[in-house]
Amino acid sequence: MMISLRFAIPTPNTLIPTKTKPKPGLVDQSGLNQTALLSSLPKRCESYKLQAANGRGASVVELPEGLSRELMPKHVAVIMDGNGRWARQKGLPASAGHEAGVKSLREMVELCGEWGIQVLTVFAFSTENWIRPKMEVDFLLSLFERALKSEMESFLRFGIRISVIGDSSKLPTSLQKLINQVEETTKNNTRLQLIVAVSYSGKYDVVQACRSIAKRAKDGRIQLADIDESLIEQELETSCTEYPYPDLLIRTSGELRVSNFLLWQLAYTELFFAQEPWPDFGKEGFVKALSSYQQRQRRYGGRHS
Amino acid sequence: MDFNKESQMSCSWYAQIENRLLQLLWHLIHVTIDLCYFPLGIADVLESYLISWGLLGRYKSFNVTKLRYLAIVVDSEEVYRTSKIIKLLQWLEAVGIKHVCLYDNEGVLKKSKDFILEKLDGTILFWDAHENDVLSDRQHMTLEFVSFSDGKEAVVKAANVLFMKYSKSGATDQNQKDKIFTESQMSNTLITVGSGGPKPDLLLVYGPARCHLGFPAWRIPYTEIVHMGPLKSMNYGSLVKAIYKFTMVQPNYGKLFFDLHCCVCKH
Numbered sequence: 001m002m003i004s005l006r007f008a009i010p011t012p013n014t015l016i017p018t019k020t021k022p023k024p025g026l027v028d029q030s031g032l033n034q035t036a037l038l039s040s041l042p043k044r045c046e047s048y049k050l051q052a053a054n055g056r057g058a059s060v061v062e063l064p065e066g067l068s069r070e071l072m073p074k075h076v077a078v079i080m081d082g083n084g085r086w087a088r089q090k091g092l093p094a095s096a097g098h099e100a101g102v103k104s105l106r107e108m109v110e111l112c113g114e115w116g117i118q119v120l121t122v123f124a125f126s127t128e129n130w131i132r133p134k135m136e137v138d139f140l141l142s143l144f145e146r147a148l149k150s151e152m153e154s155f156l157r158f159g160i161r162i163s164v165i166g167d168s169s170k171l172p173t174s175l176q177k178l179i180n181q182v183e184e185t186t187k188n189n190t191r192l193q194l195i196v197a198v199s200y201s202g203k204y205d206v207v208q209a210c211r212s213i214a215k216r217a218k219d220g221r222i223q224l225a226d227i228d229e230s231l232i233e234q235e236l237e238t239s240c241t242e243y244p245y246p247d248l249l250i251r252t253s254g255e256l257r258v259s260n261f262l263l264w265q266l267a268y269t270e271l272f273f274a275q276e277p278w279p280d281f282g283k284e285g286f287v288k289a290l291s292s293y294q295q296r297q298r299r300y301g302g303r304h305s
Numbered sequence: 306m307d308f309n310k311e312s313q314m315s316c317s318w319y320a321q322i323e324n325r326l327l328q329l330l331w332h333l334i335h336v337t338i339d340l341c342y343f344p345l346g347i348a349d350v351l352e353s354y355l356i357s358w359g360l361l362g363r364y365k366s367f368n369v370t371k372l373r374y375l376a377i378v379v380d381s382e383e384v385y386r387t388s389k390i391i392k393l394l395q396w397l398e399a400v401g402i403k404h405v406c407l408y409d410n411e412g413v414l415k416k417s418k419d420f421i422l423e424k425l426d427g428t429i430l431f432w433d434a435h436e437n438d439v440l441s442d443r444q445h446m447t448l449e450f451v452s453f454s455d456g457k458e459a460v461v462k463a464a465n466v467l468f469m470k471y472s473k474s475g476a477t478d479q480n481q482k483d484k485i486f487t488e489s490q491m492s493n494t495l496i497t498v499g500s501g502g503p504k505p506d507l508l509l510v511y512g513p514a515r516c517h518l519g520f521p522a523w524r525i526p527y528t529e530i531v532h533m534g535p536l537k538s539m540n541y542g543s544l545v546k547a548i549y550k551f552t553m554v555q556p557n558y559g560k561l562f563f564d565l566h567c568c569v570c571k572h
Contacts, residue, residue: 203488203491207486207487208486210467210491213464213468214485227464229457229458232464257529267457267518268514270516273530
């Protein structure tokens with residue numbers, strides 16, 4: 001599932017009731033002139049909820065009823081399943097399913113940024129997907145490349161940090177370079193970290209961690225006796241974030257499995273399986289998932305991951 | 306200036322009215338949705354009881370051969386309810402499940418395995434059946450007991466075996482590293498260190514949280530996971546329903562996920 005993000009901030013809050021006047025507190029992370037931003041706002045009487053950002057990117061947007069900011073998960077992972085099924089059910093071409101899925105992802109990214117979720121990880125392309133016809137794979141990767149290029153400005157404007165995890169060695173060279181560029185350019189953004197898993201699987205992640213450790217041991221930087229769980233965890237590709245373990249995993253379209261995604265990291269992750277396909281998931285589905293997370297008693301079995 | 310001030314106050318007033326109306330609408334939507342889900346919840350509970358009483362025909366007998374290996378995860382707070390666990394296993398045997406893996410984080414069930422086996426006539430350990438080549442014996446249910454040490458800790462053990470192999474090989478090139486550290490090598494080594502059981506088709510979680518609590522992750526990449534609620538509230542109907550639903554599902558490993566991308570390719 002490739003993403004295409006078009007963010008327009010500030011946005012008028014037409015759903016969440018507001019109580020206060022707009023707070024012109026946009027923290028400029030992209031070097032854009034704040035006065036210029038504010039002056040571009042349409043002149044309306046309604047209260048706009050400007051995306052005020054503090055150092056960590058927490059928003060002052062009022063949460064939907066029943067959700068508590070203190071209980072918001074730090075890291076949400078999503079398996080975005082069902083675009084094709086959605087399109088087939090509606091008698092639409094597959095491209096329409098993809099476009100609808102993009103819209104759904106865009107909405108989720110915005111909501112995560114507004115509601116104080118720090119990390120969003122999305123499963124875009126699995127290692128198992130390489131067995132598909134080459135033409136399909138090439139098209140998909142080129143689409144991802146175009147999306148990254150076109151959304152760079154949005155990432156900067158919205159304060160999104162992009163990280164890509166997975167076996168990049170199999171990706172086209174141009175895409176590898178672009179990924180490096182995007183990661184480098186957005187590395188100081190703090191509003192939300194969007195981790196895109198491409199050519200990734202949970203088993204791949206564990207094996208590559210072991211390879212990294214083997215190299216360090218061979219170089220004499222560590223002893224074999226030092227190798228334990230925490231060392232493996234340090235070498236997993238999800239160590240690119242401050243919160244590597246998802247608090248909540250959402251999978252749409254009715255499937256009840258994790259499909260080799262983040263295997264090591266999901267031991268104590270709340271699993272939420274939604275019936276609706278990804279394009280239909282939206283804000284309401286997300287609120288349901290978050291409510292379920294916040295309401296259910298969470299136990300780590302005496303160990304904190 | 307007065308006119309501007311009055312205009313601003315009017316706008317603010319209208320905005321407040323609008324926000325109140327939106328808030329009311331939001332509450333109405335919530336109540337409507339809750340009212341819709343309430344009867345569904347009641348129906349779900351009723352169905353479970355009807356199944357337990359044997360009043361729903363399709364649940365009385367169905368083909369469970371598709372469910373080759375079932376895993377049960379029990380929350381550490383409920384793992385001492387041994388009588389409940391034995392009852393659960395008896396239900397599973399009655400339904401026709403042949404191979405069950407029991408997991409709890411701290412290994413309490415492992416320590417109780419002799420007691421549990423004693424209470425279930427004819428049930429034997431999975432690995433004993435495997436060694437004696439009687440897995441296909443349809444008379445007995447087999448049990449496997451695993452804990453957190455069979456998960457991440459086992460992976461660390463297996464990784465250490467591979468590290469030793471790499472170290473002893475004396476090789477420094479990437480190719481050798483790539484040959485030793487592979488998914489299949491890890492899978493084989495997990496078997497060597499005693500943590501390489503079958504991949505469950507279905508995993509039922511009994512506890513307050515909807516998570517697998519550290520079940521050996523290497524074994525569940527494509528396992529269907531169902532949260533059953535607390536063990537103290539378990540009922541036969543819900544168990545049968547979960548197993549029945551699994552038998553009706555058409556798994557679509559790999560292809561299903563890639564359907565997500567096929568629509569992109571056609572774009």
